[in-house]
Amino acid sequence: MTSVKASGFAQDRFAPVKAAFEANFASGAENGASFCMTLEGKPVVDIWAGYGDEAQTKPWEKDTLVNVYSTTKTMTALTALYLADKGALDFTAPVAKYWPEFAANGKADVTVAHLMSHAAGLSGWKEPLVREDLYDWEKATSLLAAQAPYWKPGTAPGYHAMTQGYLVGEVIRRVAGETVGKLFAKEIAGPIGADFHIGLASTEDHRVAELTPPPASGALGNGSADELVTNMSSNPPINPLDTRTRAWRGAEIPAAGGTGNARSVAAVQSLMANGGFANGKQILSEAGVRKALELQIEGTDLILGIPVRYGMGFGLAGGMVAFPNPNSVFWGGYGGSLVVSDMDARATYAYAMNKMAPTTTGDMRAFAMLMAAWGVMAS
Numbered sequence: 013m014t015s016v017k018a019s020g021f022a023q024d025r026f027a028p029v030k031a032a033f034e035a036n037f038a039s040g041a042e043n044g045a046s047f048c049m050t051l052e053g054k055p056v057v058d059i060w061a062g063y064g065d066e067a068q069t070k071p072w073e074k075d076t077l078v079n080v081y082s083t084t085k086t087m088t089a090l091t092a093l094y095l096a097d098k099g100a101l102d103f104t105a106p107v108a109k110y111w112p113e114f115a116a117n118g119k120a121d122v123t124v125a126h127l128m129s130h131a132a133g134l135s136g137w138k139e140p141l142v143r144e145d146l147y148d149w150e151k152a153t154s155l156l157a158a159q160a161p162y163w164k165p166g167t168a169p170g171y172h173a174m175t176q177g178y179l180v181g182e183v184i185r186r187v188a189g190e191t192v193g194k195l196f197a198k199e200i201a202g203p204i205g206a207d208f209h210i211g212l213a214s215t216e217d218h219r220v221a222e223l224t225p226p227p228a229s230g231a232l233g234n235g236s237a238d239e240l241v242t243n244m245s246s247n248p249p250i251n252p253l254d255t256r257t258r259a260w261r262g263a264e265i266p267a268a269g270g271t272g273n274a275r276s277v278a279a280v281q282s283l284m285a286n287g288g289f290a291n292g293k294q295i296l297s298e299a300g301v302r303k304a305l306e307l308q309i310e311g312t313d314l315i316l317g318i319p320v321r322y323g324m325g326f327g328l329a330g331g332m333v334a335f336p337n338p339n340s341v342f343w344g345g346y347g348g349s350l351v352v353s354d355m356d357a358r359a360t361y362a363y364a365m366n367k368m369a370p371t372t373t374g375d376m377r378a379f380a381m382l383m384a385a386w387g388v389m390a391s
Contacts, residue, residue: 016034044063053291117160134159137243175267191211211269225251279291285359307322
């Protein structure tokens with residue numbers, strides 16, 4: 013048992029949250045991590061501890077960043093919600109309205125909402141890909157535009173682990189005339205001062221913590237005999253060590269390549285909890301963020317194999333996920349990162365770490381802080 017004291021702050025009433033965070037380190041479950049909670053858009057907990065590297069030579073500092081894998085999807089979804097809120101994007105419209113080439117192979121009726129809710133039947137690429145293809149936007153998107161769906165769009169959810177970012181991102185690019193990373197930086201992260209990046213400048217590499225892959229038995233898709241799962245996880249193979257490379261960090265991979273920390277994730281996603289308002293700026297309308305609550309599809313996810321409820325770009329309460337309040341949206345990333353935005357309590361909770369657990373749907377380290385926070389909120 014190693015005693016670790018978190019840096020940062022937690023308001024006195026949220027001391028149990030800090031204690032839960034420190035307990036994760038004491039148990040050996042963490043190497044480096046950060047946790048942040050906002051209420052009414054303002055931080056009430058902002059803590060970090062541990063190390064940014066496996067050798068434990070670099071302390072995890074206030075401005076340490078880390079790849080958060082699929083928690084990035086919430087940033088891409090928010091960017092799409094932003095465009096819809098401005099009247100530039102219609103979720104009910106066919107994707108082909110904005111991206112004509114997408115109509116190929118029976119996809120003329122696939123809607124933007126299908127892309128947002130993992131229901132488009134494009135959970136992976138049919139053409140064999142290598143890792144470098146993820147850094148080639150034109151190739152990644154044009155192959156998806158050309159291929160037929162794996163299942164009838166709109167009939168079932170199936171986690172689009174890597175493809176969703178390219179699909180929604182290309183719609184964003186066609187609508188806005190610039191990439192999702194640039195639009196997100198200009199219209200969302202920049203104005204509210206959030207240190208989150210979809211495509212990280214090389215000048216920031218020195219701040220990035222190294223991800224430690226999960227045990228081989230917990231690798232994405234490990235041991236599955238399901239063709240869809242195998243395709244999603246191995247074409248191309250998902251290797252956490254890639255996140256240590258300049259090529260990965262610099263590319264815009266809007267489903268899995270975002271770099272930030274708990275503070276920046278919470279800052280951006282507090283927009284969802286706080287009626288589109290953060291750091292003195294109204295970025296979206298309250299109706300614009302509540303659009304995410306509209307249930308698009310539910311059932312057993314064909315890839316994850318668990319009951320899910322997907323709204324417009326976010327997971328919804330229900331299914332296997334219990335939250336204190338019904339108007340909550342969430343998403344987690346491979347290895348354990350997590351963000352939850354509770355529109356009823358106007359609270360956002362974010363967790364980012366570098367020691368990966370064998371999960372794509374959040375793990376108990378994050379839930380320890382959530383449970384502590386919810387206990388305080390209920391008292």
